Amino acid sequence: MLHQVLSIVVLVSCTLNADTLARSEEVLSDAERAKRTQELSNNLRLSQKFMFHSGYFFIGDLASSHQSGKPRLPLTDNQEQTLKQLDRLLLLAKFAAMDRDADYLEGNPRDFEAYLQRSRQRQRAAVRHGQHMTFTGLLSTTQTRYALQDYISVRKWHTFKIYLIQELLELTEPQLKQLKQAQDNYNKSTRPLFLGSMKPKADQKDIRAGINLYKEEYRRASLAILNPIQKIKYDQLKTRPPPIEVLPTTPPLTAADQQRLDLEMHSEIFRIIHQQQNQLNLTPKQIELLQQLILVTQRGLLWIETTQTKQSEDAPDLFEHTQAEFLKHTEQVALQGILSEPQARQVLAHRI
Structure with a gap:
């Protein structure tokens, strides 16, 4: 029964989203718009109850366990707890944003499509900055390289679809368009095969061979977008990393540390949020989520101080491991993930 309900929710969500895009330029009457915005509002509230969340890439999934019970990445207890906390607060911030969106839609706004698009972009941006928090402050540089190499070595060229990997390889807009075209071609070519595989007397072996053929074309087309420098970097990253022998020093946060690392003294954004509360x-x-984010941030700042990271020629740092870089991404999680769009504009308007 639960599976049926979940399927219905997903179907309704996809149908409504597709309908919104298909009719984005259509002029609606007030009554038609009211019906659509109410449907979308109801769907936003309902989908939260059936949303399956196994951890965001490079945040909660790093702390999730294999069947052995061990985390996917060797972590200290404090790191595992902190990554789970960051993942949880990002999810709760998403739910809070969905509730705000649902409330806004109940007012039958004329700009509901543009509003929802901006909201989704902000939520995705918050997660991306959360991923950067992981790699710039919550993991050591050794753990960062291990996590990325382990991920890429298993999924290889499929990882090009992940924003963080695109950023790491410095893929350009033309390259991203080529990548999307390769994926579209694969989807278009394999769709008849997947549909045909559902027929009672389908030759599954022949269908799998056809799918594998198109998958190989997709792989070659994806790799072909890389320039020589990007290919070198990709080849380095896809090599399976050696096991991590030594974990970083990640001391617990003391009261003295919290006072010394008060974000109001280190971040103009957090100072404004506090002053303009x-x-x-x-x-x-929002206050609860900001407090949780502050604790996660203070732990990261402390670990950056206490973790000695040296950059070597053969294994340069993939991300800048500094307090300033870490804080930059923390601020964006607050602005785009926890605050509403008007609140974020108000904070930014008070910057010196």
């Missing part, structure tokens, strides 16, 4: 009309949930 009443004017921003922060909800109790």
Whole structure:
């Protein structure tokens, strides 16, 4: 029964999203728009109840366990706890944003399509900055390289679809368009085969051979977009990394550390949020999420201080491992993930 309900929710969600895109330029009457915005609002609230979440890439999934019970990445207890906390607060921030969106849609706004698009972009951006928090402060440089190499060595060219990998390889817009075209070609070519495989007397062996043929074309087309420098970097990253022998020093956060690493002293954004708390009309949930984010951030700042990271010629750092870089991404999680769009604009307007 639950599976049926979940399937219905997913189907409704996909149908509504597709319908929104298909009719994005159509002029609706107030009554038609009211019906559609109410449907979308209801769907946003309902989908939260059936959303399956196994951890965001490079955040919660790093702390999830194999069947052996061990984390996918060798971590200290403090790191595992902190990654799970960051993952959880990002998920709760997403739910809070969905509730805000649902409330907004109930007002039958004329700009609901553009509004929803901006909201989704902000939610995705918050997760991307959360991933950067992982690699710039919550993991050591050795763990960062291990996590990425392990991920790429298993999934290889499929990882080009992941934004963080695109950024790491410095893929350009023309390259991304070529990558999308390769994926579209693969989807178009294999769709009849997947549909044919559902027929009772389908030759599954022949169908698999056809799918593998198109998959190989997809692989070659994806790799062909890389320039020589990117190919070298990709070849280095896809090599399976050696096991991590020594874990970093990740001491617990003390009261003295919290006072010394007060974000109001280190971040203009967090200082403004605190000073403008009443004017921003922060909800109790937003205040709670900001407090959790502050604790995660303070742990990262402390670990950056205590972890000695040396860059070598044969294994350069993949991400800048500094407090300033870490804080930059933390601020974006607050602005794009926890605050609403008007609240974020208000904070940015007060920057010096």
